[in-house]
Amino acid sequence: xxxxxxxxxxxxxxxxxxxxxxxxxxxxxxxxxxxxxxxxxxxxxxxxxxxxxxxxxxxxxxxxxxxxxxxxxxxxxxxxxxxxxxxxxxxxxxxxxxxxxxxxxxxxxxxxxxxxxx
Amino acid sequence: xxxxxxxxxxxxxxxxxxxxxxxxxxxxxxxxxxxxxxxxxxxxxxxxxxxxxxxxxxxxxxxxxxxxxxxxxxxxxxxxxxxxxxxxxxxxxxxxxxxxxxxxxxxxxxxxxxxxx
Numbered sequence: 001x002x003x004x005x006x007x008x009x010x011x012x013x014x015x016x017x018x019x020x021x022x023x024x025x026x027x028x029x030x031x032x033x034x035x036x037x038x039x040x041x042x043x044x045x046x047x048x049x050x051x052x053x054x055x056x057x058x059x060x061x062x063x064x065x066x067x068x069x070x071x072x073x074x075x076x077x078x079x080x081x082x083x084x085x086x087x088x089x090x091x092x093x094x095x096x097x098x099x100x101x102x103x104x105x106x107x108x109x110x111x112x113x114x115x116x117x118x
Numbered sequence: 119x120x121x122x123x124x125x126x127x128x129x130x131x132x133x134x135x136x137x138x139x140x141x142x143x144x145x146x147x148x149x150x151x152x153x154x155x156x157x158x159x160x161x162x163x164x165x166x167x168x169x170x171x172x173x174x175x176x177x178x179x180x181x182x183x184x185x186x187x188x189x190x191x192x193x194x195x196x197x198x199x200x201x202x203x204x205x206x207x208x209x210x211x212x213x214x215x216x217x218x219x220x221x222x223x224x225x226x227x228x229x230x231x232x233x234x235x
Contacts, residue, residue, distance in 0.1 A: 003162075004162075033222075033223075035225075041227075042209075042225060042226070042227035042228055043209065043225040043228070045222055045223065045224075048220075048222065055218070055220050056216055056218065056220055056222050088161060090161070090162075090163065092163070101213065101221075101223065104168060105165055105168070106153045106155070106165045106168055106211070106213075106223075107163075107165070107223070108165070109155075109162045109163040109164075110162055111160055111161040111162040112161040112162065114161075
């Protein structure tokens, strides 16, 4: 069974640009969550989608947005990039319907996209 | 408040030493789940264990063991006879209820474990 696939693995962008990151969940998983990981802030929850609907949203500015497609693949977009957006962006999927991952096995995470803003 | 605290930012041990990673949590939920994840250099978080609030039984899996104590709101993780392959960042997480009636994770800031040969 293929794992959670995130593309691209690495990305370098310039301040002011926008970026789109992609996540393909495990087949059959309908829930996709996004997290931002930075050395100073740890893992911060961005948002969670289930069946194409945003179910939860973290405390990030409106520059951060996401969507989920009918095949459960998800994208997140960051507009007007700032230096502080440099981070590892992790995607996680689960089959759970009420959020927070599977109660027994939690989430399955991808390897992340490392975004560097210069 | 819903919060997970991992006070140890980084720990270094010599191979074969035992090491304990601390996790303290705060939650208003009466039913909740706690998790430990391992993040190797490759980046993905790997699920290690989950514990629900009704089960305070400690668990052992090979060299790994977990001590869950509701009285002190702690869920500590011990690696016995550490190995270099245990070097990673370890995260403790709390699955908690949101105001919308769904659930989400709150992660601790992680503990970087370095096992030296």
